Amino acid sequence: MTADPAPSGRLSPGAVRSALDGAAAVLVPDDPGYEDARTIEPGGVELRPAAIVRPTDAAGVARAVRLARDAGAEVSVRSGGHSVFGLGRGTGALTIDLRGLDAVDVDTSTGPPTAWAGGGVTAGAYSQTVGELGLATPFGDTAGVGVGGITLGGGVGLLSRAHGMTIDHLLGAEVVTADGQVLHVDAEEHPDLFWALRGGGGNFGVVTRFRFALTELSEVVGGMLMLPATPESVAGIVAAADAAPRGLTVILMVMSAPPVPFIPAEWHGRLVVMANLCWSGRPEDADAAMAPVRDVAARAGGAIVDGVRTGPYAGLLEGGPPPGAMVATGRAFFTDGLDLDAATHLLSQLESVDAPMRAAQLRVLGGAVADVDPGATAYPHRGARVLGNVAAVAPSAEAAAGYTPWVEALAARLRGDHPGAYVNFALDGGLDVARAAYPGATWERLRQVKRTYDPQNVFTGNVNVPPA
Numbered sequence: 001m002t003a004d005p006a007p008s009g010r011l012s013p014g015a016v017r018s019a020l021d022g023a024a025a026v027l028v029p030d031d032p033g034y035e036d037a038r039t040i041e042p043g044g045v046e047l048r049p050a051a052i053v054r055p056t057d058a059a060g061v062a063r064a065v066r067l068a069r070d071a072g073a074e075v076s077v078r079s080g081g082h083s084v085f086g087l088g089r090g091t092g093a094l095t096i097d098l099r100g101l102d103a104v105d106v107d108t109s110t111g112p113p114t115a116w117a118g119g120g121v122t123a124g125a126y127s128q129t130v131g132e133l134g135l136a137t138p139f140g141d142t143a144g145v146g147v148g149g150i151t152l153g154g155g156v157g158l159l160s161r162a163h164g165m166t167i168d169h170l171l172g173a174e175v176v177t178a179d180g181q182v183l184h185v186d187a188e189e190h191p192d193l194f195w196a197l198r199g200g201g202g203n204f205g206v207v208t209r210f211r212f213a214l215t216e217l218s219e220v221v222g223g224m225l226m227l228p229a230t231p232e233s234v235a236g237i238v239a240a241a242d243a244a245p246r247g248l249t250v251i252l253m254v255m256s257a258p259p260v261p262f263i264p265a266e267w268h269g270r271l272v273v274m275a276n277l278c279w280s281g282r283p284e285d286a287d288a289a290m291a292p293v294r295d296v297a298a299r300a301g302g303a304i305v306d307g308v309r310t311g312p313y314a315g316l317l318e319g320g321p322p323p324g325a326m327v328a329t330g331r332a333f334f335t336d337g338l339d340l341d342a343a344t345h346l347l348s349q350l351e352s353v354d355a356p357m358r359a360a361q362l363r364v365l366g367g368a369v370a371d372v373d374p375g376a377t378a379y380p381h382r383g384a385r386v387l388g389n390v391a392a393v394a395p396s397a398e399a400a401a402g403y404t405p406w407v408e409a410l411a412a413r414l415r416g417d418h419p420g421a422y423v424n425f426a427l428d429g430g431l432d433v434a435r436a437a438y439p440g441a442t443w444e445r446l447r448q449v450k451r452t453y454d455p456q457n458v459f460t461g462n463v464n465v466p467p468a
């Protein structure tokens, strides 16, 4: 990605510092810490905003938003830094880095337990804190992902079939809108904005605090079951996961086994299925729920690695790669399932492409995800059975781009006729992606909400919904 022209005078270091004096720490190019602060998790994305500002409360965020708006600068919001939209794309951009808003406050005093989480908390830190009280809110599969991005895009993870998506547990939010107001938003106050925040991404304002419902969940039974990848085992695990009781969620990766010590050496480099299982029902029912999955493994020659254990949900969230380590090109898609033909095609493609690393991830949905009406939130893909993602990883952005036609063709074959895009897995924020993520009535409604709360489209660093 290339840099934009030089920053406007209104976002010069001096102007930003004086506008935000006392409200936010400011980092500009050449400041110690700027290089670290501008690094996001996806590698190969070269972003150099004019300034990265770090407020610690909603008032500081509001001042930063007003500064960017008045300067006509591109503004972007950074929470966990796991998307390519995490920092402003050009040298004229202002990035509001929320990592200082990291409090998690649990309330168990009255009624069902709830928690307020700062907009810069990671899913892992949040889950660790509430997990110590035997509580959980469903997030994804990776600890380092920000509560900010994953919640606003929807949130699909290891508890999805049992408990639904992250947005299904959002009770309210504190939001700084494009005009610098701080709003309390929930089902009663600004209900249209509350609807849009649940899936509409970062289009509508900066969420400085999220209020989540908490579920009692002391322990889950889960972990990784690795088995040989054959067309029968890949299609079989998807079918078994789809037919499983909703307490079981399965996310599987099909990839060549990396040369790591916990995988027997004879499997290094060979295609395997890594099935991440999470059972959140009664522990004594876990074996029965997982039996069909284990049967598939047995028919494929037996499990290569069996890491399924009883433990806290937070312990299942993976650490993820270090920031900037992975340069990937990928395409996500929804599909209704994976038959033997599709699985055969997938494996032959993974075998034949010469990318240093290539993988397909298949998240089996249904269960509580599908209980919610498609119009109830801004995530309308409630009926999709599987969320897939194919990716190739290479040493540089240029090398990775060479595999883009391959991932596109493979994703197109696996998605079949199923339309739709999941905004949290988008690698570009163009109109095509936005229309696929928000089809039909969802699109029209989001555009109306955008017109009310961000009529000048100040928040563009996302899969953008232009105002009606």
Ligand SMILES: Cc1cc2nc3c(=O)[nH]c(=O)nc-3n(C[C@H](O)[C@H](O)[C@H](O)COP(=O)(O)OP(=O)(O)OC[C@H]3O[C@@H](n4cnc5c(N)ncnc54)[C@H](O)[C@@H]3O)c2cc1C
Pocket: 040, 041, 042, 076, 077, 078, 079, 080, 081, 082, 083, 084, 085, 086, 087, 098, 119, 120, 139, 140, 141, 142, 144, 145, 146, 147, 148, 149, 150, 152, 153, 154, 155, 156, 157, 201, 202, 203, 205, 206, 207, 208, 320, 321, 424, 425, 461, 462
């Ligand atoms: C390794 C990895 C694993 C992942 N696993 C999952 C998974 O299991 N399930 C899943 O659903 N997704 C998953 N994702 C996708 C992830 O949810 C998105 O990339 C998400 O946008 C990341 O959020 P973030 O806060 O970390 O990223 P950031 O890059 O900081 O933010 C992403 C965008 O969200 C918006 N945003 C973030 N916080 C706020 C806020 N507080 N207010 C307003 N706007 C905000 C902004 O538009 C920002 O540009 C994964 C991504 C990676 C790289």
